[in-house]
Amino acid sequence: MLNFDILVEPFKYSFMINAFIISLIISIPTALLSCFLILKGWALLGDAISHAILPGIMIAFILNIPLLIGAFISGLSCAVLTGYISNNCRLKPDTVMGVLFSGHKTAEKLSNKIWSLREVLLLGFFISLGMKLNFDPGIIKSCLLLLGLLFIKAIVLFFLLLVFKLRAYTSFLIAVSLSTFSEFTLIIVTTWHDVGWINEDTFSLIVIAVCLSFIIGAILNKFAHQIFIPLEEFLKKFERKTYHPDEEPHTCGEATIMILGMGRVGAAIFENLSNKKFKVVGFDADMDLVIQHRKIGKRVTFADAEDPSFWSQLRFGKLEAIILALPEFSGQNWCTLQARKNGFSGKIIIPARSQ
Numbered sequence: 001m002l003n004f005d006i007l008v009e010p011f012k013y014s015f016m017i018n019a020f021i022i023s024l025i026i027s028i029p030t031a032l033l034s035c036f037l038i039l040k041g042w043a044l045l046g047d048a049i050s051h052a053i054l055p056g057i058m059i060a061f062i063l064n065i066p067l068l069i070g071a072f073i074s075g076l077s078c079a080v081l082t083g084y085i086s087n088n089c090r091l092k093p094d095t096v097m098g099v100l101f102s103g104h105k106t107a108e109k110l111s112n113k114i115w116s117l118r119e120v121l122l123l124g125f126f127i128s129l130g131m132k133l134n135f136d137p138g139i140i141k142s143c144l145l146l147l148g149l150l151f152i153k154a155i156v157l158f159f160l161l162l163v164f165k166l167r168a169y170t171s172f173l174i175a176v177s178l179s180t181f182s183e184f185t186l187i188i189v190t191t192w193h194d195v196g197w198i199n200e201d202t203f204s205l206i207v208i209a210v211c212l213s214f215i216i217g218a219i220l221n222k223f224a225h226q227i228f229i230p231l232e233e234f235l236k237k238f239e240r241k242t243y244h245p246d247e248e249p250h251t252c253g254e255a256t257i258m259i260l261g262m263g264r265v266g267a268a269i270f271e272n273l274s275n276k277k278f279k280v281v282g283f284d285a286d287m288d289l290v291i292q293h294r295k296i297g298k299r300v301t302f303a304d305a306e307d308p309s310f311w312s313q314l315r316f317g318k319l320e321a322i323i324l325a326l327p328e329f330s331g332q333n334w335c336t337l338q339a340r341k342n343g344f345s346g347k348i349i350i351p352a353r354s355q
Helices: 004-012 014-040 043-063 067-087 093-101 105-130 137-163 168-177 184-194 200-222 224-236 264-275 287-295 308-313 329-341
Strands: 257-260 280-284 300-302 321-324 347-349
Touching (some): 168 200, 287 300, 321 329
């Protein structure tokens, strides 16, 4: 039998009821704002700043000062430094934060130095958590019930995004990416446990549930595109019959060459082919980048190359070649398979990149 007393025990406190009500109220605007950030290409910026707060919390914990002070200083420092670098170079804030996640050799050295300290702090924190846990079978069963709430959350979020005219694919990816508990829950429940607001069983229940959600979320996000393919026809039935703000093109018009990825490499190829009078069309998932290209007269539009719906609905028309100017091999391989699967018989070209 599931120990429901553990699940309802936090709601014996009035502050927990108030916190739950406030969470429900802010869940709708935050869900919509997260969608806006993703469509604007700011997802990495928000993710990086939010994770920059965590080392500040760890340092505050070690120095025995209020955790909020450490979080505030760390997050503010990250935002100020990012803004300074962005204002003194041509990189966008999102790109500046992305340097730490890039494959450039200089970024890798910088990343190793910064992340090594972060990993030491996180390792110490998670070890301290593990030493406090009670792995009782009843608690594990209750964890599964809590994880079921994430499934309900994902369904509700999916249909909520459809109401706001997003496509099934975009709604599905957002719902999957948000189908985890927040890692900051670990910080909060640790503080509650230390001050005696929750007992050991409740503490163990929440920590184990959060950790399991990380594992499940990582697997779902890794295979999100593959999972969507068999569900595509079913999920698209729920789309609203109207224009979608994330609508993708269904044709390349008179173009004979399509370029996927209009970054540094793709833009250079587009320029070279256009100068030689080829009819070229470019696609990119970064709307800001698309707007920049359009301002200088290039025929570039928004499209997510990893979206199965993009390939299944695309009419290749007069296309003779597809150039995959994508940085990752997984993306190149995915696009090649999808193009062939959906009937493209022309050339597929992948530009060589020097390191």
